[in-house]
Amino acid sequence: MTELTNILPSMATVLQVIMIAVKCVIIAGIVMNLPIILVWLERKVAGHIQQRPGPMRIGPHGLLQSVADGIKLIFKEDIIPSKADKIVFIIAPVIALIPAMTVFVTIPFGDSIMIPYINQEVTLYIADFNVAILFILAVGGISVYGFMLGGWASNSKYALLGSIRAAAQMISYEVAFSFAAIGVVMMTNSLSLVDIVHAQDGWFTNWNILYLPVGPVWFCIFFVAALAELNRIPFDMSEDEGSLAAGYQVEYSGMKFSLFALAEYSAMVSISVLCVIFFFGGWNAPIPGIPIVPPVLWLIGKTFVFIYFFMVIRFTLPRYRYDQLMTIGWKVLIPLSLVMILITGLMRILL
């Protein structure tokens, strides 16, 4: 009997595992379904910027349009090009999606809350790594394999060119992106996202964006690098419809295509959340003592501001040329972030 209890995990561990599983399911459910709203929102934003209403027919103000699109994509014929590498072609969209979802493991949506009736304290994050930032960077780096392998496996020139561009762009901007994360670590003295948010507690002047004079610069570096990592306009060279048809996803259709779209939108959500956590105080209210709005809603609200900002940028800026993209990455962002690391370090030591 004692041996059995030694081998079997204790009750508390089982409860913890169940709790984590429940949280995973909830977050996965939200993140998987968020693109339905985001696609609709993106089309609405696009429409209103161009003075047209956007989707209007299905549901009130076209709300169910993306549901209809999803159903259409599910029932579409699943085409695999005849000379494609079948296994890689099928796996690639999944490889693209998994890292985009995995990032949410570390993201804290709020501090812990008490659940009434069962008197159990629950943290609003799945895991509080002490290397969470590095984890996010690592997992974000994996996601490019989906695009690369997908483009290669399609056995098409456009797709291959798109995937090569995606790889080159990802490598170039990964450096600046990581430097920006290092800047955040230097400003807050921690690699854990929960601690980063706690370092920004209190008034909005404690937020990293207002860590003058370096905060805004770090934010700009982070944001530009994030745009490039997301493959969004103005840096969407890898799916440039003008010169590459649709880049790496040109041969994809049906559900596989929508998995790529799902990955992109999940990545956009996670980057927006990271912007909020790194620079805009996470779940903190700008002024402490506004008890009516729960912290989670603050985080969600700030995140949606960023998502909206990403969308407006998409319909404002033209696409950069490829050499301009590389110039911005290597000649502007990386030297600038090195200088900023120096300044931030000096500020930490001297102030």
Add this chain to the structure above:
Amino acid sequence: MKPHVKKLDRQCDHTDAPSILKDIFNRAIFKDIIKGLSVTLKYNVSPVITLNYPDKEKWIPTARYRGVHTLNRDEEGRELCVACELCVKACPTGCITVVPEEDDTGRGIADRVAKIWTVNLVRCMFCGYCEDACPTTAVRLGRDYELACRDMSCAVLNRDQLLQKPEIPEDFEGGTRVSARMKKMRGGIKVIPDINKKRDNWW
């Protein structure tokens, strides 16, 4: 780097130090991007200019628009058409067929009325020569422009269909958009305008 690429990369032609500094400063504060964003954000909150057709709105053309033909009656309800066949002769595409008959029951304004008056809308090019040729202003080109249907049955309109009162009265001044509702029928879709509810023209 090859020289012509270098030339492309040079985005400002300033050479003196103050203007270069100014240029760098403008880029550092993202001046151009903020300018562009302000334009898009302004348009984002400005009203929508789309005509919401066929769901909620419809465009009513002006009175001189040349749509589907109508055959008209006078104030006492008599048919104005005297079956003179001038419209047939004027028609460049030969899409109008008129067969006269004698009828003194007061159906028309004269004893001669049209037994058959059909127009083949597939051939018609809506030039309006028929209404110019008509001595009694019986045939007019109306304001109905929803001609699509699912089979050829609507391609040829006969006299009874043409004699029906047009849904937009002749004296209604068009050139506006009005509220409408879409009606799905077996033959296709009709958008029925409500001419009392005018919408603002955005221009």
Add this chain to the structure above:
Amino acid sequence: MLIEYILFIIFAVIAIMSSLCVVTLRNPVHCAGYLIVTLLQVAALFLLCRSPFLAVVQVFIYVGAVLVLFLFVVLLIDVKKASMEIFKPKHRPLAYGVLAILLIETLVVIFVGGLEKIRLAAPGAEVKVETIGRELFTSYIFPFEIVSVVLLVAMVGAIVMAIDRRG
């Protein structure tokens, strides 16, 4: 602890299988894919040794950067031609020799290197990033700097090779 053993066996077996695939498969892109799997499994093993930092850095550097460059080059290879190529027989003795040396080295490390003295950290006592940083910049500063210089030399060499000689 039972669960940890099971996890270790799973990760180790997958790592060995996929590394075998790396050397036996003919399609270079598939090989690169299996190499990614191997490195991820090794990262998982680091995690079992309670060193999340090392695991994450393994994924970040090797999977996230090095193999992207790898694949970047491999994507441009004509796969059909590459998979038809056979190693020349006269190179085989050399390969066997290298393999034998590596095998002996591994055996020496396993049986003589004192591996049994190494103990895992107690559960819950993860290696902190601060500790690693402090150790690197105090006790191990000399090897650290040597590695940095080696990397610098490699970087300079790469730049020299990439310079357009026409001017």
